[in-house]
Amino acid sequence: MTLTAGRGPLSADPAGWFSPPLPDGAVYAEPHPRRVVAVRAGRTVLDTEDVVMVHRRGHPLSYAFRPDAVADLPHEPAAEAPGYVYVPWDAVDTWFEEGRELVHYPPNPYHRVDCRPTERGLRVTVAGTVLVDTRRTVAVFETALAPVLYVDPAHVRVDALRPSATTSYCNYKGWATYWSAVVDGAVVEDLAWSYAEPFAECAVIAGFFSFDATRAEVRAELPVSPV
Numbered sequence: 001m002t003l004t005a006g007r008g009p010l011s012a013d014p015a016g017w018f019s020p021p022l023p024d025g026a027v028y029a030e031p032h033p034r035r036v037v038a039v040r041a042g043r044t045v046l047d048t049e050d051v052v053m054v055h056r057r058g059h060p061l062s063y064a065f066r067p068d069a070v071a072d073l074p075h076e077p078a079a080e081a082p083g084y085v086y087v088p089w090d091a092v093d094t095w096f097e098e099g100r101e102l103v104h105y106p107p108n109p110y111h112r113v114d115c116r117p118t119e120r121g122l123r124v125t126v127a128g129t130v131l132v133d134t135r136r137t138v139a140v141f142e143t144a145l146a147p148v149l150y151v152d153p154a155h156v157r158v159d160a161l162r163p164s165a166t167t168s169y170c171n172y173k174g175w176a177t178y179w180s181a182v183v184d185g186a187v188v189e190d191l192a193w194s195y196a197e198p199f200a201e202c203a204v205i206a207g208f209f210s211f212d213a214t215r216a217e218v219r220a221e222l223p224v225s226p227v
Helices: 200-205
Strands: 028-031 036-040 043-048 051-055 062-065 094-097 100-102 113-118 122-126 129-134 137-142 148-151 161-170 174-183 186-194 209-211 217-220
Touching: 113 200, 122 186, 129 174, 129 209, 137 200, 161 186
Parallel strands: none
Antiparallel strands: 028 051, 036 043, 036 094, 051 062, 094 100, 113 137, 122 129, 122 217, 137 148, 148 209, 161 174, 174 186, 186 209
């Protein structure tokens, strides 16, 4: 994520530009001096600090390892990092980076999340009922992604929300719980989400709600990119 996804500099739709332009298919690889551990069937099958991180357009962010570190794990040569190999993410049960369990892909060292208390307005309406109408919000600016507003539950009609079975994971914020709105018999599934125990860098939004503008009438005063 970040360099190659969203509107990152190596994505298919970058927010900015290079001068002179980079050639199509440019790949960025660099040493990643962190301890990476993989566990399969309860046994550690990879444990190394000799890691290269590879950013390839159209591919998830990838670790590359020395062949002698991967033992009998399935692997293939990393053309972009000579002398290193890729290991499929699903070849093991669990990945760790410096003690943090990972999900889906490695965390990107160029991905940043800034949570800024703000007076940007947020109004959310479902079936004619206002669930949120406040200017006391937190703007979350996340590298290569559009900014999003979060709001303290004290400013939300929480009586109209119920937790759904949906969850999602973010390598930079943690596990999210989703919430559906129920208003006068109308149900809007997964209208909102929140992080009950976000990572320390996002602690300011713990328990706060954000709302999906594609599922209800959501008016959020957010900056618009000029590009």
